Amino acid sequence: MIKFQNITKIYNHNTTAVDDVSFEIDGKEFVSIVGRSGAGKTTLLKLLLAEEKPTRGKIFLDNQNVHKIKPEELPRLRRRIGVIFQDYRLLSSKNVYENVAYVLEVIGASDLEISRDVPQVLEIVELADKAQNFSKELSGGERQRVAIARALIPRPEIILADEPTGNLDPYHTREVMNLLSRINEMGTTIILATHNKEVINNLGKRVITLEKGRLVRDDEKGRFIL
Amino acid sequence: MLVALKRIIHSGWLSFRRQTALSFATVSIMMMAIFLITSLFLLQGMTKFLIADLQDKVDISVYFKKDSSEEDILRVKAELSENPEIKNVAYVSREEALEKFIERHKEDQILIESLAEVGENPLLASLNIKAWQASQYTAISIFLEKGPYQELIEKVDYYRNKEVIGRIFEISSNINLAGIIFSLILGFIAIVVAFNTTRLAIYNSREEISIMRLVGASSWFVRGPFIVQGVIVGVIATLLTVLVFTIGVFFFSSRIDLFIPGFSLFGYFKAHFFTLLFIQLATGVGLGVISSWIAVRKYLKV
Incomplete structure (x- = not known):
């Protein structure tokens, strides 16, 4: 379903973020990408989302090179992918409810669907009582849960989760991981980038390990080894 | 949508x-x-x-000889009116000119008395001509002074005002x-x-x-x-x-x-x-x- 083919990304001043990385992810898989900070995890996710262009190599989603997609076709690709950004990236001018509703508006969901689904998802991430708050009024953990709600609500085919538990307490970390596992069981492909050892070891799923931008290990039912 | x-x-x-x-x-x-x-x-x-x-204040006046008939003057006026470069032409008869003169100088006793002394109306009939453009006044005055009506005309007071009009x-x-x-x-x-x-x-x-x-x-x-x-x-x-x-x-x-x-x-x-x-x-x-x-x-x- 997703294919990274000899991907290299060099930023200005010859900083190599990703160095000749190749791997494939099948549909409905749950893959974790682990590595220290700066190992290139986030860069890989940005490249898949076509937020950045690779210096070399190709990324295919269903045999379509994502960097050859015309700008006007790009929204269609991105609507297939739900992203939990490491830095949340909430819309600061919109409240919690509107942030989550926005992605449904983008895909053209009806008002009825929006007013039905948004409260449900906010209930799941335990933010129903914060629906009218703006992101600057939320704690880091709450913002992270809004980001999670926003990524889940359009029921995307793929979820990219970049450190989704980075700001969560152990209780919420467990809840979020259970949620991602359940969604994966229902057929959604999940790509999780994290450096949380415990999370990885509890999952018992495929683990890709990056070190200084290079892929050093790719294990089925892997563990966090660095 | x-x-x-x-x-x-x-x-x-x-x-x-x-x-x-x-x-x-x-x-x-x-x-x-x-x-x-x-x-x-x-x-x-x-x-x-x-x-x-x-611009409306700018015009030139053509004074007609005393013996020119009103009919002739109106003929000149009609011809000038047909000229597209001319905005309008107003006729002032000798009598009207006198009335205006008296009205304007009614305070000046000496002038009024000397006018009475002359006995007859010394003023001339005239046409006041307004053109659209300042540059046209020269052509109009040449036409009046050298054209077919030169016999009827006493003077055209253009050259005196030429500079002011231009300015x-x-x-x-x-x-x-x-x-x-x-x-x-x-x-x-x-x-x-x-x-x-x-x-x-x-x-x-x-x-x-x-x-x-x-x-x-x-x-x-x-x-x-x-x-x-x-x-x-x-x-x-x-x-x-x-x-x-x-x-x-x-x-x-x-x-x-x-x-x-x-x-x-x-x-x-x-x-x-x-x-x-x-x-x-x-x-x-x-x-x-x-x-x-x-x-x-x-x-x-x-």
Whole structure:
């Protein structure tokens, strides 16, 4: 379903973020990408989302090179992918409810669907009582849960989760991981980038390990080894 | 499609309402731009009136010999009237000339007495000719002095006034040109200021624009609310400026009348109200929409 083919990304001043990385992810898989900070995890996710262009190599989603997609076709690709950004990236001018509703508006969901689904998802991430708050009024953990709600609500085919538990307490970390596992069981492909050892070891799923931008290990039912 | 449009409009309105300080800033800057353009429009009206008034005072007079019959003079008048370069021709008979002379000098006893002494009307019948352009007066006087009617004509008082006539037309065309240049410069400044204010406002939202793109919003879905905001700013700024001008013009009209007798600013404002409203709306909404469009486009490349 997703294919990274000899991907290299060099930023200005010859900083190599990703160095000749190749791997494939099948549909409905749950893959974790682990590595220290700066190992290139986030860069890989940005490249898949076509937020950045690779210096070399190709990324295919269903045999379509994502960097050859015309700008006007790009929204269609991105609507297939739900992203939990490491830095949340909430819309600061919109409240919690509107942030989550926005992605449904983008895909053209009806008002009825929006007013039905948004409260449900906010209930799941335990933010129903914060629906009218703006992101600057939320704690880091709450913002992270809004980001999670926003990524889940359009029921995307793929979820990219970049450190989704980075700001969560152990209780919420467990809840979020259970949620991602359940969604994966229902057929959604999940790509999780994290450096949380415990999370990885509890999952018992495929683990890709990056070190200084290079892929050093790719294990089925892997563990966090660095 | 309709649902998307409804959401875009709603979102634009919501952002306008929530960002109170920013909206206030953009509306007031836009008001200044519209205010300036409206002022220039009214100033242009005043200048035109002044120039027309000034040019209207310029004419040349042809005096006919005492023995010329009124019939002949009217024939000359008819022929001159057909000339497209001539604005109008007015006939002043000997009797009318005398009446005007007496009326004008009724205070001057000595002059009136000496007139009585002469016994008969010493004044000549004349035609007052007004041309559209100062440059045409030379041709008209040559035609009168050298043409078929030269036998009837005593004199043409053009050469005496030639310089003054030239100067008046020169000054009025200079005023007109200066007005146009002044308007263009000020209009340009107003547009640049309003445009950059909108750009700065949208610069604030560049992060939001990229997030919207990353969650799959189409360019239109991102751009739409900003354009709606531009329209709202333009409409509100226009309405407020119209209000300010209606009140201002109503109260100041009588004072303007003291400077420019015969010109009613309020009358001019009323007569051109809808043209003005159209110009104001076009300025406000046009500027709002175009500057939002351009400013957002830059950040859409995500």
